[in-house]
Amino acid sequence: MKAKVAIVGVGNCASALVQGVHYYKNSNPDEAIGLAKYDLGGLKPYDIEFVAAFDVDENKVGKDLSEAIYEYPNNTIRICNVPKLGVRVEKGAVIDSIGKYVRDVIKVSDKDSVDVASVIKDSGADIVVNYVPVGSVKATHFYADQALKAGAAFINAMPVFIASNPDWQSRFSNYGLPVAGDDVMSQIGATVLHKTLIKLLVDRGVKVDETYQLNIGGDTDFLNMLEEERLMDKRESKTSAVRAMVPYNVPTRIGPSDYVRFLRNEKICYIWIKGRYFGNSPVTMDIKLSVVDAPNSAGVMIDAIRGTKIALMRNISGPLISLSAYCFKHPPVQMPFDEAKIAFMDFIEGKRDT
Numbered sequence: 001m002k003a004k005v006a007i008v009g010v011g012n013c014a015s016a017l018v019q020g021v022h023y024y025k026n027s028n029p030d031e032a033i034g035l036a037k038y039d040l041g042g043l044k045p046y047d048i049e050f051v052a053a054f055d056v057d058e059n060k061v062g063k064d065l066s067e068a069i070y071e072y073p074n075n076t077i078r079i080c081n082v083p084k085l086g087v088r089v090e091k092g093a094v095i096d097s098i099g100k101y102v103r104d105v106i107k108v109s110d111k112d113s114v115d116v117a118s119v120i121k122d123s124g125a126d127i128v129v130n131y132v133p134v135g136s137v138k139a140t141h142f143y144a145d146q147a148l149k150a151g152a153a154f155i156n157a158m159p160v161f162i163a164s165n166p167d168w169q170s171r172f173s174n175y176g177l178p179v180a181g182d183d184v185m186s187q188i189g190a191t192v193l194h195k196t197l198i199k200l201l202v203d204r205g206v207k208v209d210e211t212y213q214l215n216i217g218g219d220t221d222f223l224n225m226l227e228e229e230r231l232m233d234k235r236e237s238k239t240s241a242v243r244a245m246v247p248y249n250v251p252t253r254i255g256p257s258d259y260v261r262f263l264r265n266e267k268i269c270y271i272w273i274k275g276r277y278f279g280n281s282p283v284t285m286d287i288k289l290s291v292v293d294a295p296n297s298a299g300v301m302i303d304a305i306r307g308t309k310i311a312l313m314r315n316i317s318g319p320l321i322s323l324s325a326y327c328f329k330h331p332p333v334q335m336p337f338d339e340a341k342i343a344f345m346d347f348i349e350g351k352r353d354t
């Protein structure tokens with residue numbers, strides 16, 4: 001049984017995902033670093049097949065997916081060479097997805113946009129993965145709608161609220177389709193580290209007084225996020241993940257903070273936490289985390305895709321609760337990471353419904 005996937009947005013994350021599926025094809029199952037399990041509910045990484053792809057960039061539209069993933073302005077690392085996939089990147093609909101800073105970098109293809117729902121349907125895709133840029137509210141609504149029309153499940157890797165929005169949850173339930181999201185939580189990224197540290201401090205009886213998390217990077221994602229007006233959902237997504245770990249209000253500032261071109265796809269995160277423990281004694285933490293951004297989310301997405309395929313095979317529809325809590329920053333139900341992992345594994349083993 002294959003999970004047939006249509007990708008929307010062939011940027012750095014899509015590149016890492018497509019490369020990752022190929023990379024793990026011939027790997028030793030014991031060395032499948034970055035996956036919840038090599039065999040997840042009977043599905044191996046190579047049971048993911050890419051059958052359709054959409055973008056709007058003239059450098060990518062019309063190319064085979066295996067070539068488009070390495071095209072400028074993508075700048076993540078190459079972990080392997082991907083052979084020709086026989087999947088042509090089609091032109092989707094631009095709508096509100098190209099922000100004012102990215103306009104200088106991405107030239108929109110002058111080819112005609114395709115009928116996205118028909119392409120998804122004809123490709124046989126049963127899952128659509130959404131990777132459009134931050135702030136693309138209307139474009140994300142458009143692609144979620146196209147997935148519904150095509151009868152495909154939807155995984156929303158970016159921070160516009162679909163899986164965590166009650167109206168979209170009902171729409172997917174009414175169509176008998178699962179939905180997962182929102183905003184993928186990287187394997188060892190700023191969010192999981194920050195929320196786990198805050199949870200540890202709270203569990204150990206520390207009173208957290210203030211915290212911030214500042215992030216910088218040099219890819220188009222960070223260039224786009226210079227536009228503060230596009231960031232509302234991104235800040236909410238990242239902040240809510242951390243706030244949910246504290247049973248009281250803490251002054252918090254979290255979000256993307258600058259674009260530093262020469263960092264390319266390296267992301268640097270600074271986490272600061274100030275609190276008090278026994279006898280009001282002060283404690284501070286000042287942490288710097290440095291990662292390559294796109295591969296950090298790819299293993300999580302391989303798990304999310306396989307989990308969504310399992311939901312489809314079980315005829316489960318509507319929001320996938322445990323999968324979203326495990327794989328995403330802004331899920332329908334927020335959980336500490338250890339709890340989310342147990343819930344997700346219970347779901348995979350059929351011990352819970354969603």
Ligand SMILES: NC(=O)c1ccc[n+]([C@@H]2O[C@H](COP(=O)([O-])OP(=O)(O)OC[C@H]3O[C@@H](n4cnc5c(N)ncnc54)[C@H](O)[C@@H]3O)[C@@H](O)[C@H]2O)c1
Binds near residue numbers: 095097130131183
């Ligand atoms: N670890 C991570 O990298 C991570 C974690 C969480 C969330 N995200 C989110 O995932 C999304 C993708 O991240 P990325 O690093 O791949 O970004 P990216 O900028 O490299 O890729 C976005 C791609 O979408 C394409 N695109 C733009 N408008 C489109 C449209 N209307 N239709 C189809 N394609 C369109 C662009 O041309 C580009 O290829 C972003 O929203 C990002 O914030 C990434």
